[in-house]
Amino acid sequence: MLGASLYISWCSAKNRVLVRLRRLREPRYLIGAVAGVAYFYFAIFARGQRAGRGPGRGQDRGIDFGPAFQSGGMSLAGLFALCFALVPWVLPARSKLLEFSEAEREFLFPAPVSRRQLLAHRIVRSQVGSIIASVFIGLFAAPIAGVARLRLAFAFWILAVTINVYGAAVSLTRARFQSPNANVRRSAWLPIGILAGAVAVVATSIGRQLLRQPPASAADLFVQLARVTSTGLTRVVLWPFIAIVSPPFGGSAAFIPAFASALLVLSAVIAWMLLNDSMFDEVAGQSQSAQADVDQTPASGTTTRSTRIGWTLPLTGRAELALFWKGVMETVRAVNIKSWRIVPPLIGLSVGLVGASFGIAGAQRMRGPSAFITAFGCLAAGVATLFGPQMMRLDLRSDFAHLDLLKSWPMRAADVIRGEMAWPVAAVSGVACFAILTAALFSGAGLPQVRFVDRWAVAIAVVIAAPAMIAAQFTVHNAATVLFPAWVQLGTQRTRGIDAMGQRLVMLAAVLVSLLLFAVPGAIGAGVIWLIFHRLVGAVVLIPMALVFAAIVLTEVLAVTELLGPAYEKIDVTSVERPE
Amino acid sequence: MAIDVEHFTRSYGSFTAVDDLSLRVTAGEIVGLIGPNGAGKTTTLRALAGILRPTSGRIAIDGHDLATNAIQAKRRLAFMPDEPHLFEYLTVEEHLRLTARLYTVADFDARAKALIDELELAGKERSLPGELSRGMRQKVVIACGLVRDASVLLFDEPLTGLDPIGIRKMRSTIVARGRAGAAILVSSHLLHLVEEICTRVVIMDRGRKVADGTVAELASKAEAAAGSNLEQIFLRVTGRE
Numbered sequence: 056m057l058g059a060s061l062y063i064s065w066c067s068a069k070n071r072v073l074v075r076l077r078r079l080r081e082p083r084y085l086i087g088a089v090a091g092v093a094y095f096y097f098a099i100f101a102r103g104q105r106a107g108r109g110p111g112r113g114q115d116r117g118i119d120f121g122p123a124f125q126s127g128g129m130s131l132a133g134l135f136a137l138c139f140a141l142v143p144w145v146l147p148a149r150s151k152l153l154e155f156s157e158a159e160r161e162f163l164f165p166a167p168v169s170r171r172q173l174l175a176h177r178i179v180r181s182q183v184g185s186i187i188a189s190v191f192i193g194l195f196a197a198p199i200a201g202v203a204r205l206r207l208a209f210a211f212w213i214l215a216v217t218i219n220v221y222g223a224a225v226s227l228t229r230a231r232f233q234s235p236n237a238n239v240r241r242s243a244w245l246p247i248g249i250l251a252g253a254v255a256v257v258a259t260s261i262g263r264q265l266l267r268q269p270p271a272s273a274a275d276l277f278v279q280l281a282r283v284t285s286t287g288l289t290r291v292v293l294w295p296f297i298a299i300v301s302p303p304f305g306g307s308a309a310f311i312p313a314f315a316s317a318l319l320v321l322s323a324v325i326a327w328m329l330l331n332d333s334m335f336d337e338v339a340g341q342s343q344s345a346q347a348d349v350d351q352t353p354a355s356g357t358t359t360r361s362t363r364i365g366w367t368l369p370l371t372g373r374a375e376l377a378l379f380w381k382g383v384m385e386t387v388r389a390v391n392i393k394s395w396r397i398v399p400p401l402i403g404l405s406v407g408l409v410g411a412s413f414g415i416a417g418a419q420r421m422r423g424p425s426a427f428i429t430a431f432g433c434l435a436a437g438v439a440t441l442f443g444p445q446m447m448r449l450d451l452r453s454d455f456a457h458l459d460l461l462k463s464w465p466m467r468a469a470d471v472i473r474g475e476m477a478w479p480v481a482a483v484s485g486v487a488c489f490a491i492l493t494a495a496l497f498s499g500a501g502l503p504q505v506r507f508v509d510r511w512a513v514a515i516a517v518v519i520a521a522p523a524m525i526a527a528q529f530t531v532h533n534a535a536t537v538l539f540p541a542w543v544q545l546g547t548q549r550t551r552g553i554d555a556m557g558q559r560l561v562m563l564a565a566v567l568v569s570l571l572l573f574a575v576p577g578a579i580g581a582g583v584i585w586l587i588f589h590r591l592v593g594a595v596v597l598i599p600m601a602l603v604f605a606a607i608v609l610t611e612v613l614a615v616t617e618l619l620g621p622a623y624e625k626i627d628v629t630s631v632e633r634p635e
Numbered sequence: 636m637a638i639d640v641e642h643f644t645r646s647y648g649s650f651t652a653v654d655d656l657s658l659r660v661t662a663g664e665i666v667g668l669i670g671p672n673g674a675g676k677t678t679t680l681r682a683l684a685g686i687l688r689p690t691s692g693r694i695a696i697d698g699h700d701l702a703t704n705a706i707q708a709k710r711r712l713a714f715m716p717d718e719p720h721l722f723e724y725l726t727v728e729e730h731l732r733l734t735a736r737l738y739t740v741a742d743f744d745a746r747a748k749a750l751i752d753e754l755e756l757a758g759k760e761r762s763l764p765g766e767l768s769r770g771m772r773q774k775v776v777i778a779c780g781l782v783r784d785a786s787v788l789l790f791d792e793p794l795t796g797l798d799p800i801g802i803r804k805m806r807s808t809i810v811a812r813g814r815a816g817a818a819i820l821v822s823s824h825l826l827h828l829v830e831e832i833c834t835r836v837v838i839m840d841r842g843r844k845v846a847d848g849t850v851a852e853l854a855s856k857a858e859a860a861a862g863s864n865l866e867q868i869f870l871r872v873t874g875r876e
Contacts, residue, residue, distance in 0.1 A: 367732070370735055370741075370743050381733060388724035458686075459686050465707075465738065466737065624705070
């Protein structure tokens, strides 16, 4: 089976590269590849050459964290790893390692191979992604050079594989709780008991230390945590967690023993995962049912149930509104158990926004909850306007999987594009407007020094202008989708390859330049309004300025979507790269 | 002429999938499109549905050129592909309603109910695609195609995934639509089905049309023995006897 796994991985990788090389015969993809190669050159090799001319040339320059970090810092990293290990137990997520492709299910599930071998196969197949990611980390790591890059790549690889396998092992163990057999259910408590014991030991030690000597500052808290986790039983309990995170931080001499320790931990995690192979059918079956568009048969009770939304599509009206309705249905129904996937990034975003809000409120000498809400609202509106169109992909980008169907509909191409964009534009605009209006409502207490009229003039202007800018960004993203169909990411699939990386760079530059081009005429129009009226009406002039700006930008959006029509008609559906 | 294909050619890079195909289907005709794998049948159907653009040649549906008057042409046709791609978060009833809205179907409720009963989808109206079997999803695709009054019906392997009762019903559905005046093009490897329901058969091989006519005409042209069935004619015409 190992040979078969390696064969599948090798042939798939080789043929994927060949497909991408063939794609370079088209100039647009060639441009992406050139951009990707240029980025590689300037980001890695040219930088390496510059570093080579400096002091320490040709040396194996690794990261030197010093002896203090090697003791206390590593323990803290181990503590962090222990907390991270709790996450899949508390927030269960589907393990990618246990998601078999349709081809794997059809070829391998009926094959005379054991479930354990299938699990091992998934570990082997996941190596291509892990190795490529590790090589990139090694290449792009800025402060290091020489063999240290290789060491970092190995360290990242073992960390990535351990996290993947651990997640799969947790999923398989959790599945034991669904078993009708009491013994099977009981055995699931063993790893939970071990982890709970480790948490209890560490928490008790930390609690005692902090009660004995309350931390005087944040820095003191870290010092105390480092002290308590690097001694005694706590250190022993944390050893596996320290072992897995330690390889990147050692010098050349410490690397081999650190890597060997990490390898030992990985072996134990793999063994734990393989010992749970009896739960394979439960978990792989769930993953199968989750991939709704490739399902063969339903697994009762495991699929998403339809919920009544209370909005029936009228049978007459503009076709774009039908696509708007479809977007609403998909969004509302997608917010179910799958939403767990967005919990971690949402938490990260919220933490970032809250932190930044405190920062802004502090810098502006604003005090109280109103000040915080004002700052938070402004930031949330900014983030929604600038990054919302990149994050919410419920437009032509996600519907490319249904391109056959879309192209057979009796709709003008421009109407399809606008219809696909309508709901995400409305949703992101709604978030931005809600955030800015909330900020405006609380701004009286948060910013008492600014006049009421001025505050609301700004808020209303943003409410008018933000949807236009959001629509402009969606237009740019959908234009890229129509013009470069092979670069489109279908669903959660992420296109890979040097041309795809170049494409992302080209896209980033294109989005910025296009937004600038979209905004300039609107800004000129708004500027004219300002010159004429600002002396007469003060800050209120912002409202007509925003109206002119929005009108010009939305006219541009209409014009660009019309111009995209012929390109949409010419899209070759065979050029869309589909996942296995 | 309901379907009028003139010198249609479709290439993928240096590979020509369909080469200089000319084909006509009149109202009320049920034409079977058969051929070995890779003959260009699906490419032809996808081009007729407006999904693929011809490299050269002209395709017209009910007199509307697909290149210059695509919307009017598409409004008159229904394409039922062999692979049922449905929207993950729309129910069966919502798929039908969306189709009805896009194609402006007047008496939707009555039509939808009749189709749901006809295709044995009753009780599944509120199911999402993920809750349906392959055959059920195929029936939803067919229901979406039949919910409007299309004058041209294109079926690509319509019986894939259906159970014996579904196959029987589908067969009678296709025949009934043909009798009602629709021009129907059916691509299938089930030669007995094609022989049974089609008024005419087109055989394609390596991207080219190699035969066109009724089963009797094909048998005569192929100099097949008297009483030969479509399978024997097909093997003879394509040189695989």
